[in-house]
Amino acid sequence: MTHRSLLILPGDGIGPEVMREVRRIVDWMGEKRGLVFDVEEDLVGGCAYDAHGAAISDATMARALEVDAVMLGAVGGPKWDGVPYDVRPEAGLLRLRKDMELFANLRPAKCFDALADFSSLKRELVEGLDILIVRELTGGVYFGEPKTITDLGDGQKRAIDTQVYDTFEIERIAAVAFELARVRANRVCSMEKRNVMKSGVLWNEVVTATHKARFADVELSHMLADAGGMQLVRAPKQFDVIVTDNLFGDMLSDVAAMLTGSLGMLPSASLGAPDPKTGRRRAMYEPVHGSAPDIAGKTLANPIACILSFAMALRYSFEAGAEADRLEAAVERVLTDGVRTPDIMGDSGGTPADTRQMGDAILAALDASM
Known part of the structure; x- marks a missing residue:
């Protein structure tokens, strides 16, 4: 059994909804693959401002510096448009990047074959991208x-x-x-x-x-x-x-x-320099999409970008490349089977899914991969 520390910061808007599906994947990895995570959750963004008067508390920041990786959902929304500039929700994200010295931002752009027709470019230009x-x-x-x-x-x-x-x-x-x-x-x-x-x-x-x-x-x-x-x-x-x-x-x-068809599909990683003694890099993983306050609480959000961000964490922070491959393959299987949240439904049809149902489908594909 391998234990790793993970700080989850769901944030605002759809952040908590998509992060709930990531938490289910985290639990699956522990139960089915022996990759156990010591998980803590805390506040960042507008919700942190409401609770502490700052976009991230000193205590949360200190914990982010200690863990193996941070998973962040999304921050911000019109509710906090009038707060002072230095405590706006986005200040929490910027402080995480600065204090953790995350100088390398990795943004993959991968076009799943099942979604090639959703790209703004012709299929032949993006298929296999x-x-x-x-x-x-x-x-x-x-x-x-x-x-x-x-x-x-x-x-x-x-x-x-x-x-x-x-x-x-x-x-x-x-x-x-x-x-x-x-x-x-x-x-x-x-x-x-x-x-x-x-x-x-x-x-x-x-x-x-x-x-x-x-x-x-x-x-x-x-x-x-x-x-x-x-x-x-x-x-x-x-x-x-x-x-x-x-x-x-x-x-x-x-x-x-x-090029990939939907912001709901795009993960990212932000990495620091390797520790001279341990080789560990401070790291934060987050979906590219924002807090989408217009659909928050409606279970319409696509959790795939956040789930794929966790796959990047498996690959770059937890030395679990095989499990990252397994998770990415499960996502691709679900998309090939036509399971669709509203942002990737399009005119060609498919099986409609809300946030939870997309998570269910990915977990089922993971089970089938065993």
Whole structure:
């Protein structure tokens, strides 16, 4: 029996609904596969603000730093639109990323064959699509200083955001991308804007040097980020792993998200650096979708993105790649069988399912895999 620690933060909106289905998968892994988790649940986002006056409490943050992995649902909603900026629900997510030093954001974009017709692109362009965007998460223009709005007088203002990257930040995110490519199709495309941005020049230089020094066995290509966005919607299957900075990663991963057919299908992982003594990485896993307050409490939410985020946790935090494969295969089996939450029902029909029923179907597929 293997025990691992897991902190679950369901959050707001549909977060608790989709996370309930993850909790059932967690329990199944313990009962049927001997992979037992010590699970705690706590608050983050608007619900934490209601309880503590902050989007995440110091005690919850301290626990997040101790556990093997954090599972987060979603944060935010119109209920908290008027709260002060520094305690808005999203501040809890940002503090988790910052305090846990989660610099590597992994966003897979995989198109299940059963959902290829739901993509915004033609089936032949996305059928079999399986790409991974590795986004630098703690640097760049979102965190660079100065970051100001200055009143210039005469009704004029000036806003400044600063794009900043140091060599070590680029080296470590490039290393993550190359390492992941080695267990995939062994190809990395680095995207930046070296033609107009000095940070892009440095990014290109450092990625190239890191490749030459440590990862020459991996195929490396470079592409300007705007061209990369165009190529993602022209011929997305040309890519395997894409590595890019915080701003471009934010945009390009959302473009890639729409190739798969539904935001309800997309997981993500955010990883820190390996501990020098234990090798353990701090890690947080979350679905890409938001809190969807318009359907919260109606059991309409698709739990698959959250369930697939747990599959990523099995793979990257719990050394359980075989169980991650089993869970992903169960999801694919259910989709092939035509089980559909409203977001992936479409015109072709299928077996309608609410949040709980989708969880039931995935658990049944897991049982059948034994």
